[in-house]
Amino acid sequence: MKNDLFVVDTNTLDSAFLFRSSIPGNAFEKVVKERKVCSNFKTYNEFSEVLLRSKFDKYISCVEKLLALKQFEEQVIFIEMS
Numbered sequence: 001m002k003n004d005l006f007v008v009d010t011n012t013l014d015s016a017f018l019f020r021s022s023i024p025g026n027a028f029e030k031v032v033k034e035r036k037v038c039s040n041f042k043t044y045n046e047f048s049e050v051l052l053r054s055k056f057d058k059y060i061s062c063v064e065k066l067l068a069l070k071q072f073e074e075q076v077i078f079i080e081m082s
Contacts (some may be wrong), residue, residue: 006035013047017068018059037076
């Protein structure tokens with residue numbers, strides 16, 4: 001198992017959490033199991049803003065969206081960007 005940090009872009013995060021069985025969803029789950037995922041608050045804010053849009057309600061409920069954000073917070077290491 002490697003200790004490398006892994007960065008996931010916002011589009012991949014949105015796809016991974018909206019469509020868990022998708023390629024981005026499977027990739028994110030694999031990365032979380034094998035590496036440490038890092039993010040910054042700007043990416044998190046963008047991810048949450050997109051995920052919470054009402055146009056995605058047909059794919060994932062509001063409760064599931066909030067649980068996904070909590071799960072993401074618990075799975076990543078937040079870093080400050082300068």
